[in-house]
Amino acid sequence: MGIETLNYLLNIFLNPDLIFLIFIGTLVGVLVGALPGLSSSMAIALLLPFTLYLEPIESIALMSALYCAGTFGGSITAILINAPGAPPAAATAFDGYPLAQRGEAGKALGISAISSAIGGIISVFALLFFAPLLARIAYSFGPPEYFALALFGISMLASIGSESPVKNIIGGLIGLLLATVGIDLMTGVERFTFGNPELYDGIDFIPVLIGLFAISELINQSLKINHDRLALAINAVKLPTLKNLKKIKNTILRSSLIGTFIGVLPAEGSTMAAMIGYNEAKRWSANPEKFGTGEIEGIAGPEAANNAATGGAMVPTLALGIPGSATAAIILGGLQVQGLRPGPYLFEQQPDLLYGIFASMLIANILFIGIGLYGAKYLSRVSLIPIKILWPIVLCLCIVGAYGLEQSMVDVWIMLIAGIIGYVLKNFGVTPAPIIMGLVLGTLIETSLAQSLILFEGSWLGFFSRPISLLFIFLSLVSFFGKSLYATLKKIL
Amino acid sequence: MRKFLFLFCFINISLFGQDSFPDHPIDIITHASPGGGTDTTARTMALAIQSINDVDIGVFPRTGGGGVVAMNYFDRQIHDGHNILAITPTHLFAMARGQSTVNIDDLIGIARATDDPLVVMVHQSSPFLDLNFLINYGKSTPIKWGTTQVGGVDHVAGAILALRANTQLDVVPFSGGGQIVTNLTGQTIDAAALNLTEAFDQIERGIFRPLAVLSPNRISLLPNVPTARELGYDVVFSTVRGYLVHKDTPLEHIETLQTIFSSGLNNQIFKDYLIGSGLTQESIAIGEEWDLQVRELYEDARIAMLELGIIQNPEILEQYMSPYFFPRVLIISILILSLWAMYKNRHSKPFFDLGFNRTISITTLILIASGFLFSVLGVILGLSVLLILLQFAWGQENKKILFLVSAITPIMIYLIFSILLNVRFPGILWA
Numbered sequence: 001m002g003i004e005t006l007n008y009l010l011n012i013f014l015n016p017d018l019i020f021l022i023f024i025g026t027l028v029g030v031l032v033g034a035l036p037g038l039s040s041s042m043a044i045a046l047l048l049p050f051t052l053y054l055e056p057i058e059s060i061a062l063m064s065a066l067y068c069a070g071t072f073g074g075s076i077t078a079i080l081i082n083a084p085g086a087p088p089a090a091a092t093a094f095d096g097y098p099l100a101q102r103g104e105a106g107k108a109l110g111i112s113a114i115s116s117a118i119g120g121i122i123s124v125f126a127l128l129f130f131a132p133l134l135a136r137i138a139y140s141f142g143p144p145e146y147f148a149l150a151l152f153g154i155s156m157l158a159s160i161g162s163e164s165p166v167k168n169i170i171g172g173l174i175g176l177l178l179a180t181v182g183i184d185l186m187t188g189v190e191r192f193t194f195g196n197p198e199l200y201d202g203i204d205f206i207p208v209l210i211g212l213f214a215i216s217e218l219i220n221q222s223l224k225i226n227h228d229r230l231a232l233a234i235n236a237v238k239l240p241t242l243k244n245l246k247k248i249k250n251t252i253l254r255s256s257l258i259g260t261f262i263g264v265l266p267a268e269g270s271t272m273a274a275m276i277g278y279n280e281a282k283r284w285s286a287n288p289e290k291f292g293t294g295e296i297e298g299i300a301g302p303e304a305a306n307n308a309a310t311g312g313a314m315v316p317t318l319a320l321g322i323p324g325s326a327t328a329a330i331i332l333g334g335l336q337v338q339g340l341r342p343g344p345y346l347f348e349q350q351p352d353l354l355y356g357i358f359a360s361m362l363i364a365n366i367l368f369i370g371i372g373l374y375g376a377k378y379l380s381r382v383s384l385i386p387i388k389i390l391w392p393i394v395l396c397l398c399i400v401g402a403y404g405l406e407q408s409m410v411d412v413w414i415m416l417i418a419g420i421i422g423y424v425l426k427n428f429g430v431t432p433a434p435i436i437m438g439l440v441l442g443t444l445i446e447t448s449l450a451q452s453l454i455l456f457e458g459s460w461l462g463f464f465s466r467p468i469s470l471l472f473i474f475l476s477l478v479s480f481f482g483k484s485l486y487a488t489l490k491k492i493l
Numbered sequence: 494m495r496k497f498l499f500l501f502c503f504i505n506i507s508l509f510g511q512d513s514f515p516d517h518p519i520d521i522i523t524h525a526s527p528g529g530g531t532d533t534t535a536r537t538m539a540l541a542i543q544s545i546n547d548v549d550i551g552v553f554p555r556t557g558g559g560g561v562v563a564m565n566y567f568d569r570q571i572h573d574g575h576n577i578l579a580i581t582p583t584h585l586f587a588m589a590r591g592q593s594t595v596n597i598d599d600l601i602g603i604a605r606a607t608d609d610p611l612v613v614m615v616h617q618s619s620p621f622l623d624l625n626f627l628i629n630y631g632k633s634t635p636i637k638w639g640t641t642q643v644g645g646v647d648h649v650a651g652a653i654l655a656l657r658a659n660t661q662l663d664v665v666p667f668s669g670g671g672q673i674v675t676n677l678t679g680q681t682i683d684a685a686a687l688n689l690t691e692a693f694d695q696i697e698r699g700i701f702r703p704l705a706v707l708s709p710n711r712i713s714l715l716p717n718v719p720t721a722r723e724l725g726y727d728v729v730f731s732t733v734r735g736y737l738v739h740k741d742t743p744l745e746h747i748e749t750l751q752t753i754f755s756s757g758l759n760n761q762i763f764k765d766y767l768i769g770s771g772l773t774q775e776s777i778a779i780g781e782e783w784d785l786q787v788r789e790l791y792e793d794a795r796i797a798m799l800e801l802g803i804i805q806n807p808e809i810l811e812q813y814m815s816p817y818f819f820p821r822v823l824i825i826s827i828l829i830l831s832l833w834a835m836y837k838n839r840h841s842k843p844f845f846d847l848g849f850n851r852t853i854s855i856t857t858l859i860l861i862a863s864g865f866l867f868s869v870l871g872v873i874l875g876l877s878v879l880l881i882l883l884q885f886a887w888g889q890e891n892k893k894i895l896f897l898v899s900a901i902t903p904i905m906i907y908l909i910f911s912i913l914l915n916v917r918f919p920g921i922l923w924a
Binding site: 139140141142143144164166167169170173174176177180182183184185186187188189191192200201202215218219222223225226341343344345387388389391392393395396397399400403404408409412413416419420423424426427429446447449450451453454455457458 | 555561562565566569587590592594635637643644663664665666667668669671672675676678679681682811812813814816817819820823824826827830831833834837847848850852853855856857860861863864867868872876879880883884887888889894898902903906910918
């Protein structure tokens with residue numbers, strides 16, 4: 001970190017507009033994170049139309065703060081009502097809720113806030129260090145390397161979440177297919193536009209996103225309109241004692257590193273990180289049999305990991321334009337709508353953006369300790385807003401958000417249709433996250449393939465003649481077929 | 494944040510009923526991703542304009558499709574002068590191919606910012622010491638020629654050069670000058686015709702080697718680099734970057750814009766930019782001069798496209814991969830994988846269960862209705878009716894809450910979007 005870095009950071013810390021937006025992002029993030037059904041991905045999707053009215057640095061500060069805080073916010077409801085506010089917090093409920101049932105909700109929340117913050121902060125430093133390095137390497141990346149890397153990103157979809165790998169891949173391919181709508185960059189030929197000029201520039205990313213994340217969830221929520229939720233009473237939230245901290249410090253450190261690494265992998269985000277963080281905390285623990293009954297290590301493990309994955313996920317997103325998680329894919333989409341192109345160029349020409357992200361994630365990670373500790377009491381009440389009131393309001397925001405972007409009704413229809421199709425697909429086990437990954441990677445993967453073929457004069461073997469592309473193609477094959485190959489081998493031997 | 498403040502000012506103005514132009518930020522719609530010459534020029538000009546006028550003006554990139562995306566987006570906007578189309582020869586080529594909904598006769602010139610000659614460049618460590626060297630190499634192996642867009646000016650320049658020099662070219666399209674610079678630096682391509690504005694830095698640092706200038710005369714910043722004409726190839730192309738509005742724009746707005754742009758382009762900030770790019774004050778043209786030139790350029794573009802056979806036969810642009818190849822592969826893969834997934838899950842769930850029970854079907858119907866409600870009844874009434882419907886369908890028993898939510902939400906949303914974000918809503922009750 002040179003003087004320049006400090007200078008950039010100081011500019012951000014002294015910019016009241018930015019700090020205000022980061023505060024708003026953190027607050028909204030914790031809130032939506034805490035509301036079951038509303039996730040940070042959805043909140044960012046809903047906010048995207050607004051961010052277009054902001055300067056790039058302001059919009060990215062808002063989105064990244066929301067991303068960090070939303071990941072933490074999920075733990076509040078996981079602990080208090082045993083319903084994770086967002087998927088990454090699922091593992092937190094295993095030990096958080098039992099602890100809260102014993103009347104120690106305050107302690108559970110305190111541990112969660114501190115672990116999340118430390119995990120997040122470690123990963124933000126990893127982001128600041130690794131992203132520029134990766135971006136420098138990216139200078140030697142030509143179209144073949146980008147193609148192989150994007151292919152690797154798609155292949156990683158096989159292992160995200162708990163759904164079946166094949167269905168995740170199908171989702172990714174559907175996303176890629178959606179991205180081919182419009183005028184082909186290489187030849188200028190129209191595809192799937194059916195002569196409709198509104199579709200020449202492709203299906204807009206934001207309406208699809210809002211539809212897939214918010215509208216399909218709204219249909220889903222209509223099944224739950226009569227569920228009553230009950231929050232556990234909460235005593236004063238307190239910071240963990242020194243003794244507690246000593247007990248969980250190794251867990252936090254381990255989970256932070258695991259989370260950062262998993263975050264860096266394309267497509268793998270907080271949910272996976274939290275699961276592995278929990279399992280590792282259990283495996284290394286002195287008394288693993290106590291897990292599930294309210295062990296504080298069982299809260300620290302997943303919480304440090306899922307927040308560490310946020311910083312990690314931004315590394316490939318910013319350095320290469322390959323999203324590190326579904327939420328990062330949305331942020332990437334938002335940057336692209338603003339006309340920014342992630343990659344080495346971003347770091348050379350617009351370092352203030354990188355530092356903007358870095359600073360806002362850092363500030364958000366510190367801010368939510370306070371919001372979490374002092375606001376948990378109120379947030380837990382907000383999370384009890386009946387579905388019958390909350391979701392109709394969300395629907396209005398979706399409609400106006402999709403419309404306001406280009407003031408076109410076509411976008412509203414795209415959003416509604418995407419939502420209904422998204423619900424049906426979800427019912428078949430195809431979740432929105434891989435679709436969004438495919439949609440974001442679509443143009444990159446297709447144009448880099450076409451560009452590579454020109455470079456190789458039409459020979460597909462060219463991909464194997466360049467070490468980096470060979471490596472990523474090999475890794476893609478492993479992640480596509482590795483599991484079944486391993487199973488077959490085991491059977492034979 | 495700045496825009497928010499501006500919008501607040503706008504609210505004040507509109508409350509007093511004045512009709513002032515511009516009354517909200519002006520967008521310059523470009524086709525290039527950041528880092529290219531078109532983007533840098535537009536941003537510098539916007540900066541120059543803002544430094545002397547009380548006008549909020551920004552650059553709004555809509556990349557892809559050889560400028561078609563940007564032009565079609567422009568065409569869909571309201572033509573009141575707040576949306577300005579940045580045009581380069583690339584757009585004119587696309588227009589000549591009939592790809593855009595915008596026609597040259599729909600446009601009126603505001604100002605020209607640059608007349609930036611193209612320079613053929615290669616990497617410093619490449620064996621191509623001069624243009625003839627490159628051309629001879631291309632006779633045996635096609636030259637990998639990076640271009641900003643398919644059918645863009647640098648593409649056509651390369652293709653015409655190849656035609657005149659009887660050599661071969663493989664065109665590698667990227668989505669902007671910035672990407673070409675990255676790929677030429679990484680030597681994934683052999684050569685490109687770049688503007689000085691895009692690559693002067695790399696020439697100065699000795700990374701790129703300029704081989705020939707595609708202008709009628711040598712340029713002052715590169716006195717030792719010959720023109721293509723001197724080398725015996727009659728190829729002259731420059732990236733003209735100018736700004737136009739739709740012909741439906743009110744005349745007084747066009748005049749205001751011409752004044753604003755003239756002041757910005759003649760400002761020291763922009764002058765310094767031109768000098769730094771190796772250009773002169775002659776790059777700038779305002780109003781009629783530019784309006785006439787853009788029509789001449791269009792005619793030139795059309796003739797070049799005819800010569801290359803692109804207008805008659807657009808498939809000429811296909812190289813190695815048909816535009817239908819990738820979507821077809823995807824559709825086939827999705828089908829195969831879906832069949833595989835169905836086979837694997839054949840025992841688990843009734844196959845055609847789409848997951849629609851009574852509640853979900855009602856919700857879905859309301860969702861479909863919401864689109865119509867919104868577009869017909871407008872934002873306030875439409876959303877109110879929608880809220881009442883949905884809450885009623887979901888069994889909201891507390892009537893007080895039902896009406897409170899249905900009344901307050903649309904008004905809040907209207908206030909935020911319409912006044913703060915300046916969104917114009919549809920609907921007969923809100924025309």
